[in-house]
Amino acid sequence: MNDPVEPPSNLRTIPTRKSELVLTFRDPAGQLRLTDFCALRQVWPAAVEETEAFLASPLRKALERSGDLVASRVASAGDHGIVAPGELWLEHPRLDPISYPWEWTTAQWRAAARLTLRIASRAIAAGWTLKDATPLNILFSGSQPVWVDVLSFERRDPRSTVWLAYGQFVRTFLLPLVAERYLGWPLQATLLVRDGYEPAQIYKALPFWRRAHPDLLDVVTLATLAERRRAQPGKSGKPRSVADPELAEHILQKRIARLGKQIRRVAVPQGRSQWSEYAQSASHYQPADIERKKKFVKDVLERVRPARVLDIGANTGTYSLLAAEAGAEVVALDSDAAALEALWRAAKQQKQPITALVANIARPTPAAGWRNREHLSLLDRLSVKFDLVLMLAVIHHLILREQLPLEHIAELAAGLTRRWLVLEWVPPSDPMYQEWLRGRDHLYGHLNEDDLQRAFAPHFDCAAREELENGRILLLLERIPEQGSAAAQAGHPLSEVSRP
Amino acid sequence: MIKKLLLVLPFLLMFVGALMLFERPAYAYADPGSGLLAIQAAGSALVAAGWYLRRKIYALFHRGTAETQSEESQEAPDSQDPPRP
Numbered sequence: 001m002n003d004p005v006e007p008p009s010n011l012r013t014i015p016t017r018k019s020e021l022v023l024t025f026r027d028p029a030g031q032l033r034l035t036d037f038c039a040l041r042q043v044w045p046a047a048v049e050e051t052e053a054f055l056a057s058p059l060r061k062a063l064e065r066s067g068d069l070v071a072s073r074v075a076s077a078g079d080h081g082i083v084a085p086g087e088l089w090l091e092h093p094r095l096d097p098i099s100y101p102w103e104w105t106t107a108q109w110r111a112a113a114r115l116t117l118r119i120a121s122r123a124i125a126a127g128w129t130l131k132d133a134t135p136l137n138i139l140f141s142g143s144q145p146v147w148v149d150v151l152s153f154e155r156r157d158p159r160s161t162v163w164l165a166y167g168q169f170v171r172t173f174l175l176p177l178v179a180e181r182y183l184g185w186p187l188q189a190t191l192l193v194r195d196g197y198e199p200a201q202i203y204k205a206l207p208f209w210r211r212a213h214p215d216l217l218d219v220v221t222l223a224t225l226a227e228r229r230r231a232q233p234g235k236s237g238k239p240r241s242v243a244d245p246e247l248a249e250h251i252l253q254k255r256i257a258r259l260g261k262q263i264r265r266v267a268v269p270q271g272r273s274q275w276s277e278y279a280q281s282a283s284h285y286q287p288a289d290i291e292r293k294k295k296f297v298k299d300v301l302e303r304v305r306p307a308r309v310l311d312i313g314a315n316t317g318t319y320s321l322l323a324a325e326a327g328a329e330v331v332a333l334d335s336d337a338a339a340l341e342a343l344w345r346a347a348k349q350q351k352q353p354i355t356a357l358v359a360n361i362a363r364p365t366p367a368a369g370w371r372n373r374e375h376l377s378l379l380d381r382l383s384v385k386f387d388l389v390l391m392l393a394v395i396h397h398l399i400l401r402e403q404l405p406l407e408h409i410a411e412l413a414a415g416l417t418r419r420w421l422v423l424e425w426v427p428p429s430d431p432m433y434q435e436w437l438r439g440r441d442h443l444y445g446h447l448n449e450d451d452l453q454r455a456f457a458p459h460f461d462c463a464a465r466e467e468l469e470n471g472r473i474l475l476l477l478e479r480i481p482e483q484g485s486a487a488a489q490a491g492h493p494l495s496e497v498s499r500p
Numbered sequence: 501m502i503k504k505l506l507l508v509l510p511f512l513l514m515f516v517g518a519l520m521l522f523e524r525p526a527y528a529y530a531d532p533g534s535g536l537l538a539i540q541a542a543g544s545a546l547v548a549a550g551w552y553l554r555r556k557i558y559a560l561f562h563r564g565t566a567e568t569q570s571e572e573s574q575e576a577p578d579s580q581d582p583p584r585p
Contacts, residue, residue: 227534
C-alpha cells in the first residue's frame with residue numbers, strides 16, 4: 001500500500017503535515033516512512049526472506065528496467081540514522097507529489113489498471129504473484145504509472161488456480177470504473193471507500209437489464225448471487241488447486257486476460273466538456289492576445305528557470321506543456337476531468353514530466369482514511385513546493401464562482417509558491433466575468449487591478465506586468481520572504497533559483 | 501455432433517468434480533471476497549475444462565481436416581499440436 005501515513009505516538013507535538021514521519025500500518029510485511037528526499041521501507045523479520053528473494057529475482061530487475069516498478073536499494077545504517085543493524089530497510093526515490101486514485105482521470109485509472117494486470121501477468125509467469133492489487137499501490141511519475149509497493153510480491157503455489165488479489169482488483173479497479181460508466185458515480189467518490197465497491201452494491205444500483213451485460217455478468221451479478229449463497233453458515237470459500245502447474249498458470253493468465261478485456265471496455269475516454277474545448281472555442285481571446293500571453297509565460301520561464309511548476313486551472317495544458325518544455329517538473333490541477341484527460345494524453349504522448357490531478361484548488365481534496373491521517377490533503381502535498389505557480393484565467397472563477405475574497409486567494413498563493421507567481425487578472429468588463437457576475441455587481445462589479453495589487457501586496461512584489469488587448473492583465477509576482485521562514489533561510493532550494 | 505457432445509460431457513463433469521476435491525486453504529492479505537472467490541473457482545473449472553478437452557473439441561470441429569492430415573502425415577501423427585482454445 002503506498003504512502004498511507006500514521007503519525008508517531010506523540011500526536012500533540014507532531015503536526016500532520018510532517019511527512020518525514022509517514023508510515024504504513026496495514027501491511028503485515030512492513031512499514032513505510034517518507035522523508036523529504038526518499039521513501040524508506042522497513043521490512044518486518046517475517047517477510048525478510050521473501051523480500052530478499054524477490055529483490056534477487058530476474059522479475060524485479062525486469063520490472064524496474066521497464067519502469068513498471070519503483071527502484072529499490074537496501075538502505076544501510078550509514079545512510080539513515082533510523083536504520084539499525086540487522087534490520088532490512090529499502091530506499092526508494094520519492095515520487096512527488098503523491099497522487100491518489102480519487103484525483104485521477106478515467107484514462108489514468110485505465111493506465112493504472114493495465115499496469116497492475118501487466119505486472120500480475122509477468123509475476124505469474126515468473127513463479128510469483130501479487131498479494132494485493134489496489135490503485136493505492138500506484139503513483140504517477142509524470143504521466144507514467146509506477147508500482148511502488150515492493151512488498152506486494154510473494155512466491156505463488158504453482159498448483160493454485162486462485163489469484164487472491166482478484167477480489168481486490170475487481171472491487172478497487174473494475175467496479176469503480178463500472179460505477180462511473182454505467183451509474184455516473186464519479187471516480188472521486190472512491191475517496192470515501194477504503195477497499196472499493198462490493199459487487200452487491202453495484203448489483204443493487206444497476207438497472208435490471210444491465211445486470212446481464214457480458215462485462216458485468218461475472219464480477220457483479222454472479223458474484224452477488226454466489227455471495228448470498230455463501231453467506232449461509234458453513235459455506236466458507238476455499239481456494240483451489242490443480243495437479244498440473246502448467247494448467248494452473250494457464251488458468252491464472254486467462255483470468256488476467258479477461259480482466260484486461262473488461263477494463264478496456266469499461267474505462268472509456270472522457271467525452272467533451274464545457275472546458276475541454278475551451279482553448280479552441282474561447283471567443284474573448286484573439287490569436288494575437290493568445291500569442292502575447294504565451295510569450296509572457298515563455299519569457300518568465302526563461303527568466304526564472306523553475307525546477308517545479310504548479311499550474312492551477314491547467315485546462316488542456318497549453319501552459320503546463322510550455323513549462324515542461326522549459327525543463328520544469330509540472331503539477332497540473334483542474335477540476336474538469338475531460339480537459340485534464342486531454343492534458344494527460346498530451347503529456348504522455350510528448351513524454352513530458354507533468355502530473356495531472358483532478359482537483360479544485362478552492363475545494364481541495366481533503367485528508368482521508370484512518371483518523372484522517374492515512375491519506376494527505378491536497379494542500380499538505382503541494383504547500384511551498386513550487387518555484388513558480390501559474391494562475392492563468394482562474395482568478396475570476398475563485399472570486400465569482402467560489403466567492404473568495406482576494407486576500408484569501410493571495411494567502412493561498414503565498415502558501416504554494418516558494419518565490420514566483422504568474423497571475424492573470426480578469427477585469428469585470430471581461431465577457432467571462434460578466435457571465436458569472438449574475439446581478440451581483442454591488443459585490444464584485446467594482447473590483448479592479450488596484451484591489452488585486454493591494455490584496456497581494458503583503459505577500460508579493462510585482463516584478464513584471466503586461467496588459468493584453470482584451471483588457472486582461474498578466475502579472476509576474478515575487479514572494480516577499482517571511483522572517484524566519486524556510487524560504488528565507490540560506491541553502492533553501494529557493495536560493496538556487498536565479499533572480500531575474 | 502450431438503453424439504460427440506454427449507461423449508465429451510461426462511469427461512467435463514468428472515473433471516469439474518475432481519477440481520472440487522482438490523481444495524486447500526490459503527491465506528490472503530487482501531480480502532479475497534466470497535462471491536468473487538466463487539467466481540474464480542467457476543472460471544477455473546471452465547478454463548480447465550477447455551484445457552483438457554481442447555484436443556477433443558478441436559477434433560470435433562475439424563474432423564475432416566484432422567483425418568486428411570493424419571492420412572497425409574502417417575509418419576508423424578503428433579507433430580502438429582492443435583492450437584489452444
